[in-house]
Amino acid sequence: MTTSPSTALHPVIDKVTQRIAERSKSLRNTYLSQLEQMRGRGPRRASLSCANQAHANAAMDSGTKIWLNQAQKPNIGIVTAYNDMLSAHQPYEHYPVQIRQTALRFGATAQVAGAVPAMCDGVTQGRPGMELSLFSRDVIAQATAVALSHDAFDATLCLGICDKIVPGLLIGALAFGHLPTIFIPAGPMGSGLSNKEKAAVRERYAQGKATKEELLAAESAAYHSAGTCTFYGTANSNQMLLEAMGLHLPGAAFVHPSDPLRSVLTDAAVERVLQLTEQSSNYKPIGQLVNEKTIVNAVIALLATGGSTNHTIHWIAVARAAGIIIDWQDFDELSSVVPLLTRVYPNGTADVNAFEDAGGPVFVIRELLSAGLMHADVMTVYGNDGLNSHTSRPVLTEDGKVKWEALPAESTDATVVRNVTDPFAPTGGLRLLHGNLGRAIVKASAVPEDAWIIKAPAKVFESQDALVKAYKAGELNMDFVAVVIFQGPQANGMPELHQFTPVLGSLMSAGYKVALVTDGRMSGASGKVPAALHVSPEVAQGGPLGKVRDGDVVELNVHTGELRAWVDADVWAQRAVRELSKEPIFGYGRDLFAAQRRVVTAPEHGASTLFID
Structure with missing residues (x-):
């Protein structure tokens, strides 16, 4: 089945989108007005004083300084969530070097604007430290804002994948809505012990029928290398939603860290974000790209794939950062008409590698568009045909470049991904x-x-x-x-x-x-x-x-x-x-978050410590 730009939008999706737009009108207009005040000043470094520029450029090599001191070429701010305890983020260690070199090839510069905290929920599960997890999203958003506050950047590249990290980066990036922004993923680890087998060992251990050594062996066989955990939890749901919002290069989500295509896609993201700056003729600031239709597309992608329930919290906060108000009623009404197109663990036995092999996010997006179940007429970071530009898969050419090819009409594994005409269920997850x-x-x-x-x-x-x-x-x-x-x-x-x-x-x-x-x-x-x-x-x-x-x-x-x-x-x-x-909560840093516990909003309002008015 191929996409059809003329396919009529489903009336329920249209109704929900219009309701969100009406509900958000005042807040959204304020946000866009503020965005407009931040743009139109040319290369950002040109507005810095000589002392400001000297500080910003002091540590750069002499070749890069020449470009930076001219202050006429675009400068990319890299916000990274790298640490080598998160398997998903360990591959990011060398990305800044590559991004800087690639930017120079295209007559631009790039600097690490800042790093954000990135905790692993897999490590803190059942431990007191897990009580910091949700609040870390807002800390990440604030850290992103601190990184970009130097006002020395013309575009942003966000390096982050996992649970609270992507929503936090996105909220922070939306605070700088005048900057074009692309998210660069690093891909999943290879398939190890299946999720079904892992869960079976966990149950046997709970029953006293497996030893701790057997449990550790099973867990280590499941989580065994660099890359995102392979079940369809919050981290991989993040990637699906970013694809549906057009914030990735198409099909970038689930290319493995060791695949040569991964490096080429990173170069392509650098080239592309430079084509979206104010200095270009194709300016696409993230604050305009993320609108009511984009948010609805993200929710639909979540429902169609049975994604993480965490996003019924996180994407409410993300939407609010762009001046848009959504609630659980919107999720529920959309779920009533969006079919379930995937079976990926914990909604099935397959992992995200099987999902990608069967068609992946671009297949799901194409199918939903073909049935009028997504907004095609949105701005994205790639192409000029709206979301239809995000329905092809990247492949590596013989000369080491990337091109995008159309997918087969049918899923290659109908036990994992299905066409919209033959869903696993008629309603969402x-x-x-x-x-x-x-x-x-x-x-x-x-x-x-x-x-x-x-x-x-x-x-x-x-x-x-x-x-x-x-x-x-x-x-x-x-x-x-x-x-x-x-x-x-x-x-x-x-x-x-x-x-x-x-x-x-x-x-x-x-x-x-x-x-x-x-x-x-x-x-x-x-x-x-x-x-x-x-x-x-x-x-x-x-x-x-x-x-x-x-x-x-x-x-x-x-x-x-x-x-x-x-x-x-x-x-x-x-x-x-x-x-x-x-009794006071203390230890593991929890006492430092007492103020957040006092002011945090309800989950249906995003569980936010940032938007509490």
Whole structure:
């Protein structure tokens, strides 16, 4: 199936987009007005004083200084999230050298404007440090702004991939919306131990049937080299969304770090961003590129691929950074008409390498466009045919250059990626739940349909450790709904709750009907366990989930969108919400984030410490 620029846009997508535009009109106009005030000053360094320029150029080699001191050629600001503990970011170590050399070949310069923190959720899962994870997004945004604040750059290249890092970089870049910006990925690691096998070992370990040595061997076989982890969690969802927003070169997301094409694509990104500056005839600032249609395209890409639930938080904050207001109702209505086109773990057994081999992000984008399920008429960093320019795959030519080729009409593996005429499901991967427990998100695509309705007694826990302890004591061999509270952003920073995933999974494998309801988050990697996540308002803010007591019958119904405690209305009205402990949170740097916990907005408002008005 090929793209058709004339395909009519689906009416629900049109309606939701228009509603977002109307809701955002005042804020968006203010943002664009501010962007306009920042542009039109020619090469940025030309406005710096001689002392400013001398400081900015002092450490550069003599050849680069000649170009920098002329202050007439564009200068690229590199914002990097490199560190060598994140496997996904380790390949970035040598990117700045390559980018500088490539920029010089095109008569320009490039400098590392700054670095941003980049923590690994895989390392901090179940540890106190995970309570900094969500807040790190806003720190990254601020660090990006600090890096670009020198006002010495005409374009930005962002080097980042993983969970909070891409949203943080994007929020920071949007604060400098007058600059053209391209994100450069580094690609996934090769396939190792399959996600299904890894999950099986985790469950056996939770049951006491596998040793720690066996578990470590399995984990090390799964996470084994440089590159992004290969399951379709937040990091790889980031890459899908950036492709759908036109912020990558087309098809750049999942080319391996060691593939020669990877280096050529990096060179091509440098060349391309220089073609988008104010000095060019094709100026494309990121603040204009990211608009209501672009944001809707990102949400649609998330839904069509069953991506991470974290983006029901992060992309609300990203949109707000561009003066655009979206909410969970928008996600839910779009999900009702966007088909599920992929089965990638935890929504299936395949990994992102299999996804890329079967067609990858450009295949999904092409299929959605062909059915009028995405906005084609948007500005992107590549080409002049809107999003239709992002439906071809990059290949390496014999002379070491890159060209883009059309994909086959059909997926090469219909168990992983399907055409829009034959989807895995007629609706998207996420659902909005609501009822007397509040509003929540569930990743329906990761859960077998026979587990979409759970109605069982509640077991209430105030921590991951308490649930695991009850499991080990044999207290959870029953049908139940695990209600885990005080896990929202104001309570403890909203860490991801993966510690008990194997526990709940093993109980389901034993034949028990189990579900999770929490004001925390899990990235959607809950696998087969039905999970109502991000329950809002959170319990620390007086949310009704804090009224649930052990034994209350709780229903989670994906079909009807209901999240309810079946308690007599009068009893429910009189019942008090549990109170958060007043004991100070300290250690692992958590005490430094007390101010963020006090002011952070609700998840449906982006869990933001930056946009709190």
